[in-house]
Amino acid sequence: MEPGPPGCSRPAEPGPRLRRLCGxxxxxxxxxxxxxxxxxxxxxxxxxxxxxxxxxxxxxxxxxxxxxxxxxxxxxxxxxxxxxxxxxxxxxxxxxxxxxxxxxxxxxxxxxxxxxxxxxxxxxxxxxxxxxxxxxxxxxxxxxxxxxxxxxxxxxxxxxxxxxxxxxxxxxxxxxxxxxxxxxxxxxxxxxxxxxxxxxxxxxxxxxxxxxxxxxxxxxxxxxxxxxxxxxxxxxxxxxxxxxxxxxxxxxxxxxxxxxxxxxxxxxxxxxxxxxxxxKERISQQICMVMDTKEDEELVGHRLEEMLKNEFSHVKVTSGALGHTGRDLQQIILEQCYNFVCVNVGAYEFEETQKLLDVLKESDLSILYPVVVISDEQKLQDSLRQGATIIATLIKERNSGLVGQLLVA
Amino acid sequence: MEPGPPGCSRPAEPGPRLRRLCGxxxxxxxxxxxxxxxxxxxxxxxxxxxxxxxxxxxxxxxxxxxxxxxxxxxxxxxxxxxxxxxxxxxxxxxxxxxxxxxxxxxxxxxxxxxxxxxxxxxxxxxxxxxxxxxxxxxxxxxxxxxxxxxxxxxxxxxxxxxxxxxxxxxxxxxxxxxxxxxxxxxxxxxxxxxxxxxxxxxxxxxxxxxxxxxxxxxxxxxxxxxxxxxxxxxxxxxxxxxxxxxxxxxxxxxxxxxxxxxxxxxxxxxxxxxxxxxxKERISQQICMVMDTKEDEELVGHRLEEMLKNEFSHVKVTSGALGHTGRDLQQIILEQCYNFVCVNVGAYEFEETQKLLDVLKESDLSILYPVVVISDEQKLQDSLRQGATIIATLIKERNSGLVGQLLVA
Missing domain, CATH: 3.90.550.10 (Spore Coat Polysaccharide Biosynthesis Protein SpsA; Chain A)
Known part of the structure; x- marks a missing residue:
């Protein structure tokens, strides 16, 4: 990865940074x-x-x-x-x-x-x-x-x-x-x-x-x-x-x-x-949710965004990154958001998510990467609400013990 | 459930109690x-x-x-x-x-x-x-x-x-x-x-x-x-x-x-x-781990206990409670420990665990009940270590957003 511009060098552990997080x-x-x-x-x-x-x-x-x-x-x-x-x-x-x-x-x-x-x-x-x-x-x-x-x-x-x-x-x-x-x-x-x-x-x-x-x-x-x-x-x-x-x-x-x-x-x-x-409060203000497909982004992503934006100052949704050439991942990493959440809809396709986790882990950014699966399409609204709760919990608690866990809403 | 003895009445939400927790x-x-x-x-x-x-x-x-x-x-x-x-x-x-x-x-x-x-x-x-x-x-x-x-x-x-x-x-x-x-x-x-x-x-x-x-x-x-x-x-x-x-x-x-x-x-x-x-620190000192079988208690429970007892002042393991008549559950509830962890070994037998969750939820004790599955028998030692980390995280963070989640070590 290219180093950032001079004067914007990033510490090894971005999590605890106090500087305002921004693109x-x-x-x-x-x-x-x-x-x-x-x-x-x-x-x-x-x-x-x-x-x-x-x-x-x-x-x-x-x-x-x-x-x-x-x-x-x-x-x-x-x-x-x-x-x-x-x-x-x-x-x-x-x-x-x-x-x-x-x-x-x-x-x-x-x-x-x-x-x-x-x-x-x-x-x-x-x-x-x-x-x-x-x-x-x-x-x-x-x-x-x-x-x-x-x-x-x-x-x-x-x-x-x-x-x-x-x-x-x-x-x-x-x-x-x-x-x-x-x-x-x-x-x-x-x-x-x-x-x-x-x-x-x-x-x-x-x-x-x-x-x-x-x-x-x-x-x-x-x-x-x-x-x-x-x-x-x-x-x-x-x-x-x-x-x-x-x-x-x-x-x-x-x-x-x-x-x-x-x-x-x-x-x-x-x-x-x-x-x-x-x-914790200061560095938990930005979330970037990564969805599998454009459809998921429309169906689930933006509704989750609605639910979460009262609690966090910046909520962003992207999709398509998981069918990755390295370039898509590069793009995600460049977002410089330290709270990534992968949201899978309907299926436990953990393999693709795992690849993203691995890439993030290998980069020197130590980005947090909790994972949420919205599984129950029958009761989508309830699932979404529970999903939003889980996401908020993960971001705010910021505990590495839960990294990589498959959490089901 | 019988009320406790006079002078030992328990508040509706035991989680945040300051009183020393004990049997x-x-x-x-x-x-x-x-x-x-x-x-x-x-x-x-x-x-x-x-x-x-x-x-x-x-x-x-x-x-x-x-x-x-x-x-x-x-x-x-x-x-x-x-x-x-x-x-x-x-x-x-x-x-x-x-x-x-x-x-x-x-x-x-x-x-x-x-x-x-x-x-x-x-x-x-x-x-x-x-x-x-x-x-x-x-x-x-x-x-x-x-x-x-x-x-x-x-x-x-x-x-x-x-x-x-x-x-x-x-x-x-x-x-x-x-x-x-x-x-x-x-x-x-x-x-x-x-x-x-x-x-x-x-x-x-x-x-x-x-x-x-x-x-x-x-x-x-x-x-x-x-x-x-x-x-x-x-x-x-x-x-x-x-x-x-x-x-x-x-x-x-x-x-x-x-x-x-x-x-x-x-x-x-x-x-x-x-x-x-x-x-949080005061009420997170006791853990009661509930295992499916006596064998699991021997194989996994006591090793987890070893790993956790440096971090918590009281770690207890019980087993057999999930093949329950109500009496076993009653017994568990009477332990008066506010941090229950169900540990399933090898299989995702979530149904039995779910029953225990339901009973605990129905009782007026609002006990916390995170769930951990130790799934990988191939690498038991690694799984145990990760399981111990997850248990410690759940108990210490005490966030209701994760209650009932199936966490895989």
Whole structure:
């Protein structure tokens, strides 16, 4: 198979991708639009932006041995989703990730496997602040032989906040350029209290007057680098809040930007569950149903399409692909839809379907390929309804245990 | 079918139950142990305890029209899980739920459908504090004709925290009896900051010195009722924190009790996803595999059991049930296991399996009953492995769209 156009390279496992799924043409035009908009923004406000991701944590709150940034979601490590979210933003020139020495090889493997770009690795420190400082030092070097160049603005983000959107990144960068520092905030979910030494309530804070400080944050590079250079060992050991350093050492009052709920940080095991569900939902919006014949497409395909289009944003029906020369299959693969459903009508002609499965499996696309047989022509309407339920189930659950099963509606 | 013993009544939909799943004998002995322990506790510290659940919220943060306490998780409203968690605690005598007038019928329907007990309904006020006050008033009446009696200690909990455990309830009740008030706390996940009027950073709080105030909380009834009677309209309109009222109006410094991560509040849509995954995990721990013959049980059943027991805490194999007189089926149903898998070996004898499905469907137990056929005797080991994968998938995903499907390993 021909590789895609440059800049559209596809990761080995398309299933868990976060990027909006679309056909090649659409993709190109979206990319162009996004680039045009981004270039306008660049000229206006963001001459040179880099990002630093501290990823040296051990994830002790998760209660699992794997550090949370490396926990798999649909078989792909959490940090890879976060990198993907940053990579989509073309005006972020460099992404510096700080990982511990023992995870360096793991991280290199992730970058290679998921074809991440513009990533530099540095060794993490023993605390969050020390890891960020490592990343900043790498950006500050600005040596002729260094791949990195000193940015005007640096974004600091968490490896475990995979759902960050371009919109909020642009807001914090723009605000940082104006104010020197900026950070995303969210309303408090719980009241914050201050316990006394004996574990009793001393004071409860007025919830409406306070906010949770979230990520991303952005800084004029010179401001935050100066702050880190000046700050005490105590700060580096026990502090966690970059905005606080900018205030304390550079007297910069950060601009606070209201963020959306999806900025949340994967902290506990339940957050992994939530992240998985969100990712599943995002990549389950497109279905391509492949029918045996034009007649089946007319008789069954379009009625199934009707039933399914309330639940999915894109439902497409094609036919004739199974009497294949390789070219028809090639065409299907080029659709770039990650949810294929073969629908056989009336007969268990599993052999042809099996051939399609085999070809899809051999391609490097790892496309999902559940199979549904609408068998009961006597009660077509009921069968169709059950078929639609099965299709929706397969697409949404996305469980490889059922791949290739002959499901009968 | 005979109803279960008193106190062990089963809700219409066993799937989403949180109670530990166990056989009838185990259940009885657990119940006895739990009762004995609870009675000892009662004498020591909890003479009369009631709970108040404000459930009048509109759930605007969820971004869905249904108030979050009524959002379905595996087809069952969230609040029903929370009620179940409180009901399990036998020393909580009354549970007063405050719901808005328009949701009163919905709530009555939920209580009936899931056979909730010890529940009284009161009309919610327009704010959280007013709803709690309604609940307290109902408990304070203590009229001869009232079903409720004034408790010594009252627990206040949220309808949207379904995973509360008896352990933390007992801790707050015990602490409230000693200190007058007590509440669960958790470490802060994010730094809390105080924005200035122009939306810039004024001050960031030291994260280690502060805590998030969570639920449950407990109070000597007289303390919290006094506080609500004295508090201002402003408090009732804009306040949210009961511990604060006890401090302000009764000078009671609440004892703060460290809670576990599962006390978290379902606030955003992602929390519903997380809750669903947690509930699925809890109710997917037991499998009962039903085989056609004793030979199949020996040949296939016990090998599947081996493969599955790493993933599930309870795997059981039975056979012979499909040559049924009704008595065999009765026996299977009495196992009280919610995950049945029929395993046919070598042949597609779907008819017998279908009979079992029908009987299970007709019983009021709504048991799940995926079906697996181990068909390929040539490559038994491979088939078994694939069969185990399919079984694990079905049990864990728990999607009714696949019920009754003939799945071939």
């Amino acid at each position: 090649a043409d659409q993709e190109a035009s979206v990319a162009l639009l996004s680039r045009a908009r981004a270039e306008a923004e660049l000229q206006r406000c963001v001459p040179a932006v880099a990002a630093v991701l501290p990823a040296g944590g051990s994830g002790e709150r998760m209660g699992v041995p794997t550090p949370k940034q490396f926990c798999p979601i649909l078989d792909r490590p959490l940090i890879s989703y976060t990198l993907q979210a940053l990579e989509r933003v073309c005006w972020i020139k460099d992404i510096v990730v700080a990982v511990t020495r023992e995870n360096m090889e793991t991280m290199k493997g992730i970058i290679q496997r998921y074809q991440h770009q513009r990533i530099s690795l540095v060794e993490a420190g023993v605390t969050r602040h020390r890891s960020i400082f490592s990343g900043l030092k790498a950006l500050a070097q600005d040596q002729p032989d260094s791949q990195l160049s000193k940015p005007e603005v640096v974004i600091i983000h968490d490896a475990v906040r995979p759902f960050v959107e371009e919109d909020v990144l642009l807001k914090v960068v723009t605000a940082a350029k104006e104010h020197g520092a900026a950070g995303a905030i969210r309303p408090l979910v719980s009241t914050v209290i201050c316990p006394s030494a004996d574990g009793c309530l001393d004071q409860s804070l007025e919830r409406a007057r306070h906010r949770a400080s979230e990520m991303p944050q952005a800084f004029l590079f010179d401001v935050i680098y100066e702050a880190y250079q000046q700050c005490s060992d105590y700060d580096l050991e026990f502090g966690t809040e970059c905005l606080h350093l900018a205030l304390k050492y550079c007297h910069i009052k950060a601009k606070l930007v209201e963020g959306s709920p999806d900025l949340w940080k994967v902290t506990y095991k339940r957050d992994l569950y939530a992240a998985e569900s969100i990712i | 009838a004998d185990q259940e009885a002995s657990v119940a006895l142990l739990s009762r004995a322990r609870a009675e000892a506790e009662l004498q020591r510290c909890v003479p009369a305890v009631a709970a108040v659940l404000p459930a009048g919220g509109s759930g605007e943060r969820m971004g869905v029209p249904t108030p979050k306490q009524f959002c379905p998780i595996l087809d069952r409203p969230l609040i029903s899980y929370t009620l179940q968690a409180l009901e399990r605690v036998c020393w909580i005598k009354d549970i007063v739920v405050a719901v808005t007038r328009e949701n009163m019928e919905t709530m009555k329907g939920i209580i009936q459908r899931y056979q909730h007990q010890r529940i009284s309904l009161v009309e919610a006020g327009v704010t959280r504090h007013r709803s709690i006050f309604s609940g307290l008033k109902a408990l304070a009446q203590d009229q001869p004709d009232s079903q409720l009696s004034k408790p010594e200690v009252v627990i206040i909990h949220d309808a949207v925290r379904p995973f509360v455990e008896e352990d933390v309830l007992l801790k707050v009740v015990t602490a409230a009896k000693e200190h007058g008030a007590a509440g669960a706390i958790r470490p802060l996940v994010s730094t809390v900051i105080c924005p200035s009027a122009d939306g810039c950073l004024d001050q960031s709080l030291e994260r280690a010195r502060h805590r998030a105030s969570e639920m449950p909380q407990a109070f000597l009834f007289d303390v919290i009722y006094e506080a609500y009677q004295q508090c201002s309209d402003y408090d009732l309109e804009f306040g949210t924190e009961c511990l604060h009222l006890a401090l302000k109006y009764c000078h009671i410094k609440a004892k703060l009790v460290e809670g576990s991560p599962d006390l978290w509040k379902v606030t955003y849509k992602r929390d519903l996803y997380a809750a669903e995954s947690i509930i």
